[in-house]
Amino acid sequence: MTMHAEPSTSPAAETAASALDAPTRTALFETMVLCRTYEEAILREYHADKGPGFDIGKGLVPGEMHLSAGQEPVAAGVCAHLTTDDAVTATHRPHHLAIAHGMDLRAMTAEIFGRETGLGRGRGGHMHLFDPATHFSCSGIIAEGYPPALGQAFAFQRKQTDRVAVAVTGEGAANQGAFHESLNLAARWSLPVVFVVEDNDWAISVPRDAATAVPSNADRAAAYGIPGERVEDNDVEAVYAAAARAVERARSGAGPSLIEIHTLRLWGHFEGDAQGYRPELAEVPSHDPIPRYEKALREAGVLDDDAVQRIRAAAAERVEDAIAYAKSSPLPDPASATSYVFA
Numbered sequence: 029m030t031m032h033a034e035p036s037t038s039p040a041a042e043t044a045a046s047a048l049d050a051p052t053r054t055a056l057f058e059t060m061v062l063c064r065t066y067e068e069a070i071l072r073e074y075h076a077d078k079g080p081g082f083d084i085g086k087g088l089v090p091g092e093m094h095l096s097a098g099q100e101p102v103a104a105g106v107c108a109h110l111t112t113d114d115a116v117t118a119t120h121r122p123h124h125l126a127i128a129h130g131m132d133l134r135a136m137t138a139e140i141f142g143r144e145t146g147l148g149r150g151r152g153g154h155m156h157l158f159d160p161a162t163h164f165s166c167s168g169i170i171a172e173g174y175p176p177a178l179g180q181a182f183a184f185q186r187k188q189t190d191r192v193a194v195a196v197t198g199e200g201a202a203n204q205g206a207f208h209e210s211l212n213l214a215a216r217w218s219l220p221v222v223f224v225v226e227d228n229d230w231a232i233s234v235p236r237d238a239a240t241a242v243p244s245n246a247d248r249a250a251a252y253g254i255p256g257e258r259v260e261d262n263d264v265e266a267v268y269a270a271a272a273r274a275v276e277r278a279r280s281g282a283g284p285s286l287i288e289i290h291t292l293r294l295w296g297h298f299e300g301d302a303q304g305y306r307p308e309l310a311e312v313p314s315h316d317p318i319p320r321y322e323k324a325l326r327e328a329g330v331l332d333d334d335a336v337q338r339i340r341a342a343a344a345e346r347v348e349d350a351i352a353y354a355k356s357s358p359l360p361d362p363a364s365a366t367s368y369v370f371a
């Protein structure tokens with residue numbers, strides 16, 4: 029590891045002879061497909077009954093919805109190195125990370141649909157998925173996941189375990205104080221944390237260049253004396269390799285690392301966002317990482333039509349089961365509105 033950004037990793041890494049074996053590559057693809065299948069189903073259900081017009085408060089899933097389509101390489105590549113004993117703290121755009129970390133899809137979906145069977149009994153919704161079973165949490169307050177990741181890592185260290193905490197945030201949130209304070213303290217105490225920045229170029233409608241003069245957040249690691257690495261091109265295998273180094277470093281007690289991944293926000297900031305501010309909008313679909321990886325794996329002989337079909341069908345079955353479970357679950361009793369929440 030270096031103390032500054034590594035050279036860009038070319039997407040050619042996906043198509044050239046891979047360092048990874050076929051089962052690992054297939055598993056990365058399966059995770060990405062499951063995440064995308066899930067979000068396409070949420071998209072369908074979310075928009076099904078918002079009309080006439082677009083009333084964000086209406087429907088089966090009322091409120092804001094931030095989907096992570098395009099960012100699946102981050103979730104698949106990082107979470108492949110974790111077990112559910114490891115902690116993940118995520119953002120307002122959490123679904124891909126929750127799924128890749130192994131969250132139960134039924135309880136997650138019921139939470140998104142505001143049902144009593146959800147992870148938080150339907151009180152939290154899609155930005156507040158708290159799951160003790162997988163040590164996963166997230167928040168609608170940006171950069172908020174960093175300090176709790178430190179707290180968990182502190183506990184892991186004190187108990188002399190080899191568990192790690194992964195703290196994920198967007199590139200916009202990396203300009204907040206909590207990000208810098210967390211890097212500083214984690215470095216000082218050599219905590220087992222992997223800091224992950226998802227650079228999708230946008231913080232709502234603010235381009236990254238308008239918010240910071242630093243071209244790579246990975247460079248900021250040097251300010252705290254920890255390794256920083258930037259992965260270009262949304263390449264799942266490059267993410268996998270960078271995360272392997274950072275997770276191993278944390279597990280072995282050598283301390284935290286920072287990884288920034290240049291990823292892609294395939295859809296709007298939230299559902300209903302017309303994205304008129306986005307000059308590159310027309311070409312965004314051509315950068316979708318999933319067809320690109322599928323092509324690479326077909327060309328390498330790792331996948332064929334049958335295998336792809338099986339993977340897609342298995343994902344659809346799991347996702348539709350979770351959606352059906354959520355829809356058939358009871359809504360919380362209004363009389364219990366103040367139960368299970370701080371009051």
Ligand SMILES: Cc1ncc(C[n+]2csc(CCOP(=O)(O)OP(=O)(O)O)c2C)c(N)n1
Nearest residue numbers: 121168169170198199200201228230231232
């Ligand atoms: C502390 C705080 N300030 C402002 C907001 C409003 N807000 C929600 S998402 C967002 C942009 C986040 O951008 P980024 O960190 O790049 O994440 P992305 O949405 O691109 O995944 C802002 C400013 C918030 N949720 N929390």
Ligand SMILES: [Mg+2]
Nearest residue numbers: 198199230231
């Ligand atoms: Mg962003």
